[in-house]
Amino acid sequence: MWRKVLTGAGGALQPWRTIACRRFSMPSAFSASSAVNSILLHSLKEHYLEVSKMTPPPKVSPPSPFTVLKGSLDGSGPALTRTYGDEEINISVMRLANIIPGGGDDDGDDINQLFLHVDVSKPGQTDSLHFLCGLYPDALGIHSVSLRPKSQSSGSLEVPKKYIGPVYEDLDDRVRDALHGYIEERGVNENLFHFLQAWLYVKDHRRLMRWFKTVGSFIKERKQDTDA
Known part of the structure; x- marks a missing residue:
């Protein structure tokens, strides 16, 4: 225009x-x-x-026990956080179009495809367990699992300075199933989709x-x- x-x-x-x-x-x-x-x-x-x-979309609350990080709508950090035992779990989210300009198709599937950076950290550990996931209205898929320094941003795309893990698709099916169970037990599943979609709308609007x-x-x- x-x-x-x-x-x-x-x-x-x-x-x-x-x-x-x-x-x-x-x-x-x-x-x-x-x-x-x-x-x-x-x-x-x-x-x-x-x-x-x-x-704006109808106001939606995040699934319990996740809470919205203060100031996350105006910042670039994680959107959601929770504790699980002694673990701290932070979730960052972005759309397909934010990773691949023009990604998706003409039917608007990129709107229904979110990418999550799930960061699981423990006290006393220098590294955190990092999951890159695809989130859909009815499913969650893991793209990669790696160990990263705690100080590294969850949304960072920098080239790691050390070996962080194997290609996810090369892992045995039983290992991949166990990793799915690991994050689902911590509440990371498709139930997050509707909240995170609305959250992204408000963030993009702002x-x-x-x-x-x-x-x-x-x-x-x-x-x-x-x-x-």
């Missing part, structure tokens, strides 16, 4: 070029820049208002609203500085 707006702006500037060829006075670069800024600010405001009117507002403020401040 913005490309269309800017294309329209380019069309509006064509008469100026004609005037220049006829040796009439040509508007300054400042005037052109001011016009573009005004168009952009108007477009940003329209989109901001449009996004602000979007109806980020989008903040983006429009921040970019608008930047353009407006720059315009005011130029005016001064």
Whole structure:
């Protein structure tokens, strides 16, 4: 849509070029820049208002005993946490489109496919057990299991500096079944899907609203500085 707006702006500037060829006075670069800024600010405001009117999903509580980490909607860390005995379990979530731009298909399956980073840590241990899982409305699948330093972010995609484990598909079926049972016993299953889907919607909505507002403020401040 913005490309269309800017294309329209380019069309509006064509008469100026004609005037220049006829040796009439040509508007300054400042005037052109001011016009573009005004168009952009108007477009940003329209989109901001449009996004602000979007109806949020019904409020859903996370399955007990998980709780939402304070400030997680405005941060980049885990969304959910819980304790299991002496273990601390943190869950981060993202959509397929956040990992593979354009991922999914035209039917919107990427909306119903979430990726979880499940981090299981214990006191006194320098490493935590990390699961990368695919979460669907009716199923949970494990993509990988690894040992990672506790200080490493659950959502990190950095190349590990040491061996963290075998390729998950190469593991024996009995081992894979046991790993599924391990995380399911800790409450990591398809019951998390509806909450995490709604949580991501709210998070994305906030980020989008903040983006429009921040970019608008930047353009407006720059315009005011130029005016001064």
